[in-house]
Amino acid sequence: MNVLRTKDEIGQFRKQLKEAGLSLGLVPTMGALHQGHLQLVQRACKENQSVLVSIFVNPTQFNNPSDLENYPKTLESDLAKLQDLNCPIAVFAPEISEMYGDDPSARNYDFGMLENVMEGVYRPGHFDGVATIVEALLQLILPDRVYFGEKDYQQLQIIRELVRQRQIPVTIVPCPIVREKDGLAMSSRNVLLTKRLRGEAPFLYEILKEAKNTFGTKNASEIEQYAREAFQKHPDLKLEYFCVADAETLLPIGSKTKEVNKKYRAFVSAYLGGIRLIDNLALN
Ligand SMILES: Nc1ncnc2c1ncn2[C@@H]1O[C@H](COP(=O)(O)OP(=O)(O)OP(=O)(O)O)[C@@H](O)[C@H]1O
Ligand SMILES: CC(C)(CO)[C@@H](O)C(=O)[O-]
Ligand code: BAL
Numbered sequence: 001m002n003v004l005r006t007k008d009e010i011g012q013f014r015k016q017l018k019e020a021g022l023s024l025g026l027v028p029t030m031g032a033l034h035q036g037h038l039q040l041v042q043r044a045c046k047e048n049q050s051v052l053v054s055i056f057v058n059p060t061q062f063n064n065p066s067d068l069e070n071y072p073k074t075l076e077s078d079l080a081k082l083q084d085l086n087c088p089i090a091v092f093a094p095e096i097s098e099m100y101g102d103d104p105s106a107r108n109y110d111f112g113m114l115e116n117v118m119e120g121v122y123r124p125g126h127f128d129g130v131a132t133i134v135e136a137l138l139q140l141i142l143p144d145r146v147y148f149g150e151k152d153y154q155q156l157q158i159i160r161e162l163v164r165q166r167q168i169p170v171t172i173v174p175c176p177i178v179r180e181k182d183g184l185a186m187s188s189r190n191v192l193l194t195k196r197l198r199g200e201a202p203f204l205y206e207i208l209k210e211a212k213n214t215f216g217t218k219n220a221s222e223i224e225q226y227a228r229e230a231f232q233k234h235p236d237l238k239l240e241y242f243c244v245a246d247a248e249t250l251l252p253i254g255s256k257t258k259e260v261n262k263k264y265r266a267f268v269s270a271y272l273g274g275i276r277l278i279d280n281l282a283l284n
Contacts (some may be wrong), residue, residue: 001079001082001089001090001091002090002091003048003079003090003091003093004090004091004092004093004095005092005093005095005098006094006098007094007098007235009270010092010140011198012107012139013052013090014142015050016175017050022049022050023048023049023050023144023145024048024049024050024051024052024054024141024142024143024144024145025044025047025050025051025052025143025144025145025146025147025173026040026044026051026053026054026100026137026138026143026145026147027040027041027044027051027052027053027054027146027147027148028054028056028133028134028137028146028148029053029054030054030055030056030057030058030071030188031055031056031057031072031073031074031075031078031093031188032071032072032074032078032188032191033055033074033077033078033081033082033188034074034186034187034188034190035178035186036151036177036178036185036187037053037149037184038081038082038085039175039178039282040147040148040149040175041053041082041085041087041089041147042085042087043147043173043175044145044147044173045087045088045089047145047173047212048144048145049088050088050090050241051087051088051089051090052088052090052091052092052141052143053082053088053089053090053091053092054091054092054093054137054141055075055078055091055092055093055192056092056093056094056099056133057073058129058130058132058133059100059104059129059206060100060104060105060106060125060128060132060133061106061125061126061127061129061130061133062126062129063123063124063125063126064123067163067276070182070192071188071189071249072188072189072191072192073084075093076166078091079091085167089221090182092137092141092208099133099136104129106125106128106129106132107131107132107135109127109128109130109131109132109162109165111127111158111161112161113249113250114154114157114158114161114249114250115127115152115158115253117243117245117250117251117252118154118241118243118245118250118267119154119155119164119269119278120154121122121241122240122241122269127154127155127158127190130155130158130159131158131162132167134159134162135162135166135168138163138168138170139168142169142170144170144171145169145170145171145172145173145176146170146171146172147173147179148172148173148174148175149174149176149177149178150174150175150176150177150187150280151177151185151187151278151279152176152278153265153267153278153280154267156172156174157248157250159172160172166191177279177280179205181201182199182202183202183206183209184198184202184207185204185205185277185278185279186203187277187278189275189276189277190275190277191270192275193273194273197236197272197273197275200234200236200237200272201272201277203231203234203237204237204268204270204277204279205279205281207227207230207231207242207268208266208268208279208281209281210226210227210230210245210281211223211227211242211281211283212266212281212282212283213267214226215244215264215283215284217278219253219255220244220252220253220254220255220256220264221254221255223244223266224242224243224244227239227242227268228242231270236272237270237271237272238266238270238272239269239270239272240269240270240271240276241267241268241269242266242267242268243266243267243268244264244265244266244267245264245265245266245267246263246264247262247263247264247265247282248262248263249275258263263282263284264283264284265280265281265282266280266281266283267279267280267281268280
């Protein structure tokens with residue numbers, strides 16, 4: 001596996017691809033790879049002649065120091081999983097100083113309402129950190145396509161806006177959420193759950209499915225109220241938000257009337273024994 005560590009190595013890699021006329025797909029990750037990531041990589045392999053997977057635990061997007069400290073780091077097994085896919089993949093795994101010099105701080109962005117709801121409220125500064133590193137990666141690597149999972153749906157919308165604002169010439173490819181057999185959205189943080197709490201985790205998806213089933217008959221406020229009450233019967237789960245929103249603007253519907261030509265999604269975030277989980281589902 002070709003593992004690149006520096007910006008200079010990326011420059012050479014990019015030059016070689018350009019000379020050979022090969023297209024490049026980028027899959028940005030923070031490592032601890034699971035099947036959700038691998039689906040993004042496989043899709044990138046189908047749609048591009050070469051693929052770069054970045055593995056970088058970006059410090060500036062962590063609003064909680066213990067979350068950063070506990071974040072799983074498994075580079076060797078990540079490389080083995082990518083190797084097993086048998087496609088032309090290189091990995092970019094830089095040190096923090098390579099990306100940030102001696103000042104790991106985020107730039108300030110203005111994403112309007114997109115950053116003032118849900119994750120933006122509960123993880124202050126998070127999207128500035130995400131946008132800082134994603135912009136740096138895109139400007140450095142200049143991929144033809146970049147792949148993001150819909151599990152982090154708000155992040156996807158923020159990156160669409162970032163690419164629009166900065167006029168970065170790249171195609172964003174959104175990829176569906178990959179789930180465990182019991183419905184839990186795959187996530188690197190799932191390995192941090194104890195066996196008992198892991199058993200409680202599929203409730204997030206169950207309540208999202210109930211929202212979808214009742215979307216035709218109930219209004220958004222009723223669905224949210226129902227979800228809040230349902231969470232109270234699961235004391236291990238500490239609900240942060242359950243929100244029914246416009247899938248494009250992410251503005252909550254609240255008690256407004258649904259519009260027939262619009263797409264809506266439900267979003268949930270909850271703590272399970274100190275581990276923060278998020279999920280979302282299309283409602284129509
Ligand atoms: N279950 C999944 N289905 C589809 N895409 C996913 C899934 N999990 C992660 N991704 C995507 O993989 C990319 C890298 O995500 P990241 O490395 O943060 O992993 P993660 O599993 O989301 O970890 P965590 O949420 O615990 O930070 C993101 O675009 C993310 O949306
Ligand atoms: C996009 C990303 C790799 C930026 O660090 C991260 O937020 C993630 O893995 O979703
Ligand atoms: N997948 C989103 C990255 C984060 O939780 O920081």
